[in-house]
Amino acid sequence: MTTALTKSSRLLSLDVFRGITIASMILVNDPGDWGHIYAPLEHSVWNGCTPTDLVFPFFLFMVGVSIVYAMESKKASGLPQSKMILTALRRMVVLILITWCTQVILRWNFDLSKLRLPGVLPRIALVYFICTVLYLNTSQKTRDWVFVIALVGYYLLMTFVPVPGVGYANLEPETNLGAWIDRTLLTPDHLWRSSRTWDPEGLLGTLPAIGTGLFGIRVGTWLKRKDRDDSIKVSWMFTYGVIAVLLALFWDLFFPINKALWTSSFVLYTGGLATIGLAICFWLIDVQGHKRFTYPFVVFGTNAIAAYVLSGFIPHYYNLIKWDDKTIYQHLFAPCFSPVNASLLGAILIVLILWLVMWVFYLRKIFIKI
Numbered sequence: 001m002t003t004a005l006t007k008s009s010r011l012l013s014l015d016v017f018r019g020i021t022i023a024s025m026i027l028v029n030d031p032g033d034w035g036h037i038y039a040p041l042e043h044s045v046w047n048g049c050t051p052t053d054l055v056f057p058f059f060l061f062m063v064g065v066s067i068v069y070a071m072e073s074k075k076a077s078g079l080p081q082s083k084m085i086l087t088a089l090r091r092m093v094v095l096i097l098i099t100w101c102t103q104v105i106l107r108w109n110f111d112l113s114k115l116r117l118p119g120v121l122p123r124i125a126l127v128y129f130i131c132t133v134l135y136l137n138t139s140q141k142t143r144d145w146v147f148v149i150a151l152v153g154y155y156l157l158m159t160f161v162p163v164p165g166v167g168y169a170n171l172e173p174e175t176n177l178g179a180w181i182d183r184t185l186l187t188p189d190h191l192w193r194s195s196r197t198w199d200p201e202g203l204l205g206t207l208p209a210i211g212t213g214l215f216g217i218r219v220g221t222w223l224k225r226k227d228r229d230d231s232i233k234v235s236w237m238f239t240y241g242v243i244a245v246l247l248a249l250f251w252d253l254f255f256p257i258n259k260a261l262w263t264s265s266f267v268l269y270t271g272g273l274a275t276i277g278l279a280i281c282f283w284l285i286d287v288q289g290h291k292r293f294t295y296p297f298v299v300f301g302t303n304a305i306a307a308y309v310l311s312g313f314i315p316h317y318y319n320l321i322k323w324d325d326k327t328i329y330q331h332l333f334a335p336c337f338s339p340v341n342a343s344l345l346g347a348i349l350i351v352l353i354l355w356l357v358m359w360v361f362y363l364r365k366i367f368i369k370i
Helices: 012-029 051-076 081-107 120-137 140-160 177-185 206-224 230-251 264-287 295-301 304-318 328-332 339-363
Strands: none
Touching: 012 051, 012 264, 012 295, 012 304, 012 339, 051 120, 051 206, 051 264, 081 120, 081 304, 120 140, 120 206, 120 304, 140 177, 140 206, 140 264, 206 230, 206 264, 230 264, 295 304, 295 339, 304 339, 328 339
16 A cells, blocks of 8 residues: 655654664675675574674564554554454455565465475564554553563573474574474475474464563653653663663673574564664754754655565666676676675665665655555
């Protein structure tokens, strides 16, 4: 659905923070050469957290913040709660279908027996729907308890429940409980193509991912309060963020920070950093009024899902353009720069191309809402 944007109902710092995240997501997903990438632009091999590992949880965190603003706006307009839940359900289904259709279109392979069922958009969709239902039907105190139960429960499942066929609980890629559940329920043919034995967006990992969304709802609820001064809001956001990071580093000692498993320590670590990042943006942009630098990121942030979906199509067809049997990247960058710099410049070009497309949308006031 294409609609005009009501600017007064939006938090500018959230759009900017979302735009920075989307630009970063495109940058790390589309290097010029996958064999030559700067270390911070790669995911951790397993345990640990690079800047690239922050991108997805930051986006899920902002889904939680956005739920607060969107649902409160709909409540103010008198929309029935049942209609809001049905709309959230429809959006969840559409996002999942977009993922599956994109796979079919890009590969021109209509063999659905090899279709990957989990993925980034499906996880966003599930977290969005479940967090929306929780927000509309529970108090903040109840959601805080759900957050704690989700993280502690996931920790207990992953570290104490024996894995069938393995005999003991473990956190290894192919033999952890989440990997076994995915292979059993979804079958290997429907998992991540690079492994087929486990999936970084698997079913069990959705439980702590809901925690990331609830973390965002907690921060969004705090930001939305009208009985607190903005400086107090920022101070408490920094405090919450720092405490979450410190708790994560402690938990990391026995439940490692791990993006692929979406461990509970990873939820606290990334949620804390996202809170600090949003606090900085909120203070600079919405409180202090420093808005000159925001425009490029708002272009991405106000059309985030469209930018993400197109980031799968545009680089694909861009790489099909060839002359003298060489791609644009091989003509423009590879001969002129070191391998890692050429790869980085190739990724930046993709970001710029996608930004130009989103800029046209922005100028024509076209905002894609699912």
